[in-house]
Amino acid sequence: MSRLPARVWQDEQRLGDLAMKFRGTRSEAERQAIAADYSQIVEQLIQSGGWQEMPAPEDELPDTWMPKAYFEYWSCS
Numbered sequence: 641m642s643r644l645p646a647r648v649w650q651d652e653q654r655l656g657d658l659a660m661k662f663r664g665t666r667s668e669a670e671r672q673a674i675a676a677d678y679s680q681i682v683e684q685l686i687q688s689g690g691w692q693e694m695p696a697p698e699d700e701l702p703d704t705w706m707p708k709a710y711f712e713y714w715s716c717s
Contacts, residue, residue: 654681659699661674682713
């Protein structure tokens, strides 16, 4: 059984944390900031080459807030 690099695991955990934070606010400004952070982590995970498992739905933002790169990555994987 292969183990994920610590950075990949931490980034995956961070996506879940950000999704929960996103759901906990109604502030448009906060949601935009969270979505930007989420997008940056998605890019890091893609660049790492170690992202092997799609996040659970509760670890995602609503579809309209998800980064385009996320959908492109998982549609090709």
